[in-house]
Amino acid sequence: EVQLVESGGGLVQPGGSLRLSCAASGFTFSSYAMSWVRQAPGEGLEWVSAISSSGGVTYYADSVKGRFTISRDNSKNTLYLQVNSLRAEDTAVYYCARERWLQSTPDYWGQGTLVTVSS
């Protein structure tokens, strides 16, 4: 069974940083591209970032480029999102998701971790 479990969210002041993690199990992690998607309270879904299966290629939404960094450790079956220079508008539930084999459609999702940016 595919499982994705996010952690690392919390309350942080504007300008602060966090590292989000996503532990994967139930599939060959190193074979799949992965994405982060977020959802602000009461709002729709926003794709944030993606990384290729090897980690060699990364993509970012314009809203986070230069502030967020996606990475992965295939030996630990773990995906990361380093979030820096946080703003109030980054407050959201952050989901990690596996992308379908040879496609970019996220198919399996974690339960999400809440990041709240507030003073």
Place this chain on the structure above:
Amino acid sequence: AIQMTQSPSSLSASVGDRVTITCRASQGIRNDLGWYQQNPGKAPKLLIYSASSLQSGVPSRFSGSGSGTDFTLTISSLQPEDFATYYCLQDYNYPLTFGQGTKVEIK
């Protein structure tokens, strides 16, 4: 970035109704489109990929169609568990972009 325009933003329907949600892309995206269902406080669930392919385990009352710029999600006979919010997503290129969502409510 490709813009996805989803309509309607909400609709009211009864159990047993046929429901249609549409999504329009700002440029051609072949059939690189997915549909998701989300219940409150839960993660999105993939229903349809490649515009018309049913994800494993999803009931056959869900179907998708379209290619290029215009896409449709149809629920043939609405069930109580289908009252939720639905999103389209283009995965033709990065940045991936979602539609604004359609909330399906009980009439």
